[in-house]
Amino acid sequence: AQSVTQLDSQVPVFEEAPVELRCNYSSSVSVYLFWYVQYPNQGLQLLLKYLSGSTLVKGINGFEAEFNKSQTSFHLRKPSVHISDTAEYFCAVQSISGGYNKLIFGAGTRLAVHP
Amino acid sequence: DGGITQSPKYLFRKEGQNVTLSCEQNLNHDAMYWYRQDPGQGLRLIYYSQIVNDFQKGDIAEGYSVSREKKESFPLTVTSAQKNPTAFYLCASSWGQGAGDEQYFGPGTRLTVT
Numbered sequence: 514a515q516s517v518t519q520l521d522s523q524v525p526v527f528e529e530a531p532v533e534l535r536c537n538y539s540s541s542v543s544v545y546l547f548w549y550v551q552y553p554n555q556g557l558q559l560l561l562k563y564l565s566g567s568t569l570v571k572g573i574n575g576f577e578a579e580f581n582k583s584q585t586s587f588h589l590r591k592p593s594v595h596i597s598d599t600a601e602y603f604c605a606v607q608s609i610s611g612g613y614n615k616l617i618f619g620a621g622t623r624l625a626v627h628p
Numbered sequence: 629d630g631g632i633t634q635s636p637k638y639l640f641r642k643e644g645q646n647v648t649l650s651c652e653q654n655l656n657h658d659a660m661y662w663y664r665q666d667p668g669q670g671l672r673l674i675y676y677s678q679i680v681n682d683f684q685k686g687d688i689a690e691g692y693s694v695s696r697e698k699k700e701s702f703p704l705t706v707t708s709a710q711k712n713p714t715a716f717y718l719c720a721s722s723w724g725q726g727a728g729d730e731q732y733f734g735p736g737t738r739l740t741v742t
Contacts, residue, residue: 522668545727556632556718556733557671564728603670607729613678614659614722614729615686620670 515540515608519619527627528596534589534622536604545607546587547616548578552600560602563587574598599626630655632734634719639739641713649704649737651719659724660702661731664688665716674717677702678724706739713741 520535538546545564549557561572568580578589587604604619632653641647653660659678663671673686677696691710696702702721706713716738720731 519670543727547730549733554736554738556735557720557731558733559730562728562730607727609727613676613684614724614726615661615673615676616671616731618670618672620668 515542515606515617517604517606517617517619519602519604519622521622522620523623523625525625525627526594529593531592532590532594532598532624534602534604534624536587536589536619538585538587538604538606540585540606542609544580544582546578546580547605547607548572548576548587548589549603549605549618550574550600551603551621557603560589594624594626596626596628598624600624632719632721632732634717634734634737637735637737639737641739641741643741644708645741646708647706647713647739647741649706649717649719649739651702651704651734653700653702653719653721653732653734655721655732656699657721657723657732658699659722659729660696661720661722662686662692662694662702662704663718663720665718665736671718674704706741713739715739 547562548560563580605616608615661676662674675694677683719734722731
């Protein structure tokens with residue numbers, strides 16, 4: 514079975530500081546990984562995804578993530594955050610079983626950017 | 629504009645009543661999904677459908693029912709059998725094929741049952 518663990522439920526950070534949101538996964542098959550962002554009372558929006566190839570994946574809004582197979586991690590990073598990055602971030606792994614695609618989500622990390 | 633619409637944004641019901649949440653997409657996606665979101669628990673899959681007239685139970689299907697009579701519509705009924713129905717409900721859709729199948733999400737419906 515596949516699972517996702519987001520290691521921090523909340524991350525406070527000051528504006529213009531760098532941030533890393535940590536995600537570990539477990540999977541016995543090929544891994545396809547995603548990061549989504551959710552602004553308050555809204556749906557989720559895709560930030561980036563890893564399918565194969567380069568382990569460093571660039572996404573929208575200046576975010577990037579690095580896939581590390583040996584550590585089974587997919588941490589999300591941004592070198593300088595803005596107040597507008599305050600949101601909840603979800604890491605997810607894709608599960609393909611019997612022809613059906615499903616996403617398995619972590620519990621989320623709430624990023625709070627302070628001035 | 630292509631996208632997913634969910635209505636209403638806020639819904640209030642009395643305990644013991646069934647309630648149906650609407651989800652419509654005009655992305656021509658084959659697959660549709662319903663998730664429930666509770667604070668600190670992330671998203672949990674309720675039901676999903678890969679094609680019209682077919683759907684599968686997700687991880688927490690008890691107390692919920694769905695139908696998929698049209699490609700663009702996937703309504704969710706929260707029945708009186710659902711013990712804790714108050715939550716934020718998210719609908720999503722995708723092409724439903726292969727690796728990296730990105731899910732697109734609607735804005736959600738917040739259901740409060742008292």
